[in-house]
Amino acid sequence: MRDGTATKNKINRVAMELFAEKGVTETTTKDIAAGAGIAEGTIYRHYKSKDELVKKLFLSLYEEQGNYLHEIASADKDSKQKIADMIVNFCQLFAEDKALFTFLLLTQHGQLKEVPDDMVTPVVVLRDLIAQGQDDGTIKQGDPDLMAAMVLGVVVQPAVFHVYGRLTQDYKSFTQDLTEAAWSIVGLDE
Amino acid sequence: MRDGTATKNKINRVAMELFAEKGVTETTTKDIAAGAGIAEGTIYRHYKSKDELVKKLFLSLYEEQGNYLHEIASADKDSKQKIADMIVNFCQLFAEDKALFTFLLLTQHGQLKEVPDDMVTPVVVLRDLIAQGQDDGTIKQGDPDLMAAMVLGVVVQPAVFHVYGRLTQDYKSFTQDLTEAAWSIVGLDE
């Protein structure tokens, strides 16, 4: 084997899962190597440092998710449907890959501080979506940043509690409730 | 000086601020000692270990806040007013002592995992408040745990973004918006 991408993917996956489970600082390079079934030194054939691994992993995964979000936001639907689609997307991601979802949440937990300003994060997409909806009159007035934060909170907080075992039923079954709650924050009275 | 409470208070305050700012693992005993202007060894005259410091600090501060919450929840008011009071209380705490508020949030960030089940946390108080309101018909039906998580998300998420500089205006000025958003989730149509 001359191509090391399989090993690198293994490192990425294991690292992501451990970071999500224990946090970045609590996860050692030894843990990652053991989980991936490789020697500790091999990590350093693919990454200059643990810090680089963390940052590249975060950036690549976030970019991937950002693309999905961008697709949803630029679809030819009304604002209400787009916000609903975003929430469905969150719930699906959480249901399908809890480790990935939790890892992405680490940004909001201060474990990953250096988030580029121009990065496509959920809150940025949501804010633009809300501002756009305000222009065409489908979403009520208010500070788009604050409204985006509140909508995100409605979805994220149950997910956080779900991770820590407070909410035990299937997260996907919340989707309808989360969507309605989100809409009640930004939506117009009907 | 034979009484060391002044030193202990200094340790507690500095530790709380550093934990809130950098996280628990990233804060060293050396940092705390330097911040408090004492020797590293002095910390161990007051606490058996760093772990004990973290846990006692967390427990005492959370208990204090729990008492406020309990007061609010047991007041002779209707559910809507109680929820509003809780949110005002959050906003005030955040405005007055950002470090304390952020430190208390660490529990939701997985940095402090061992939270006793019977502890009076905001989500528990909220859940009971919601369940109670559902009984007397002032709050709409639905899973109280999920609803409490959503309401908390509306308040907490803006606070998180506020800490990381995304929302720059005075947090207290959100109070009205946060209260309305929270009520739109649990409240009955009027």
Added chain:
DNA sequence: TAGTATAGTGAGTGCTTAATCACAATAGAT
């Protein structure tokens, strides 16, 4: 004043960590 318990000190200890490096294995190129 002498005695004692408590509070504070900081160099030192042992352990864990991220990162290194000389070496080995592998597989395509010539």
Added chain:
DNA sequence: ATCTATTGTGATTAAGCACTCACTATACTA
């Protein structure tokens, strides 16, 4: 078959960490 570049190894290293301990300083007691 030999060469070469890449990938993988694991003992080793240097740094940083929580924690200790012999010692000093302080202030109350008798």
